[in-house]
Amino acid sequence: MRVKRETINLYLELLKKTILFEIWGKNEIYSPTGLPIPPVLNEFLKSHNWPTVAHSMIGRPRMNQLHEAMETVIKEKVEGDFIETGVWRGGSCIFMRGFLKAYNIHNRKVWVADSFKGLPAPNAEKYPHDKNDTLYTSDYLRVSLEQVQQNFRKYDLLDDQVEFLEGWFKDTLPSAPIGKIAIARLDGDLYESTMDSLTSLYHKVSPGGFIIIDDYELPTCKPAVHDFRQQNTINEPLVRIDPHSVYWRKPKNQIISKLNRIGI
Numbered sequence: 001m002r003v004k005r006e007t008i009n010l011y012l013e014l015l016k017k018t019i020l021f022e023i024w025g026k027n028e029i030y031s032p033t034g035l036p037i038p039p040v041l042n043e044f045l046k047s048h049n050w051p052t053v054a055h056s057m058i059g060r061p062r063m064n065q066l067h068e069a070m071e072t073v074i075k076e077k078v079e080g081d082f083i084e085t086g087v088w089r090g091g092s093c094i095f096m097r098g099f100l101k102a103y104n105i106h107n108r109k110v111w112v113a114d115s116f117k118g119l120p121a122p123n124a125e126k127y128p129h130d131k132n133d134t135l136y137t138s139d140y141l142r143v144s145l146e147q148v149q150q151n152f153r154k155y156d157l158l159d160d161q162v163e164f165l166e167g168w169f170k171d172t173l174p175s176a177p178i179g180k181i182a183i184a185r186l187d188g189d190l191y192e193s194t195m196d197s198l199t200s201l202y203h204k205v206s207p208g209g210f211i212i213i214d215d216y217e218l219p220t221c222k223p224a225v226h227d228f229r230q231q232n233t234i235n236e237p238l239v240r241i242d243p244h245s246v247y248w249r250k251p252k253n254q255i256i257s258k259l260n261r262i263g264i
């Protein structure tokens with residue numbers, strides 16, 4: 001049975017609204033202390049949203065960009081799976097699985113990579129940019145594998161097209177049995193986490209595939225992106241998604257790519 005495009009869009013919109021908790025609370029803001037948040041801080045938190053109940057913290061512009069990227073790779077027949085490194089409660093990956101389900105696509109998987117116990121403590125000697133990062137102390141960022149799987153179940157989207165990679169990226173990603181990748185969504189905050197993801201995954205990204213950097217504007221993440229791109233002579237323009245995030249696409253033709261200039 002062929003499902004109408006309109007019905008697919010309706011399902012995917014509802015899925016986004018649910019994952020982001022938009023139906024019940026707009027701009028839901030997390031208060032670490034439980035006390036009311038001062039207006040100035042409130043503005044800051046809106047663009048660095050740490051929600052209380054939503055299953056993803058990426059917000060609407062980044063969720064829409066993920067949606068557009070998936071539509072593009074399907075339309076342009078860019079081969080490969082979808083992966084997110086750094087999934088927290090799993091919302092972005094749940095959306096990816098929902099997308100494949102809606103389009104009745106069976107030959108792509110969603111890879112869900114996380115420690116499922118929060119961020120690693122900084123390895124300042126190897127990665128000086130991470131030196132002062134304290135996110136590893138945050139219990140809020142620790143979401144267990146069982147909790148993430150339970151979240152998938154809530155949407156009826158946990159099945160054998162979802163693969164979990166549990167552990168630090170440096171241990172799981174190099175040997176992960178992933179073939180081609182169409183979309184790599186990196187959301188691990190740190191220099192180390194970003195560099196480990198790029199090093200292990202970039203060569204698997206198909207021509208035309210997307211590399212999405214959620215945390216680009218973090219002082220830990222940005223240098224990792226620039227170092228990796230420089231070391232690998234990647235000149236594709238970085239495309240802005242929102243004030244926090246960027247993406248680029250792997251060139252279909254490497255010769256053309258080298259003629260391009262860095263956009264940011």
Ligand SMILES: C[S@@+](CC[C@H](N)C(=O)[O-])C[C@H]1O[C@@H](n2cnc3c(N)ncnc32)[C@H](O)[C@@H]1O
Binds near residue numbers: 089143169190
């Ligand atoms: C900001 S959250 C991800 C938000 C998520 N993408 C969403 O849709 O809401 C960062 C996640 O990265 C994970 N993480 C960061 N660095 C990691 C590493 N080196 N290895 C494994 N997991 C890591 C943390 O456990 C955490 O779940």
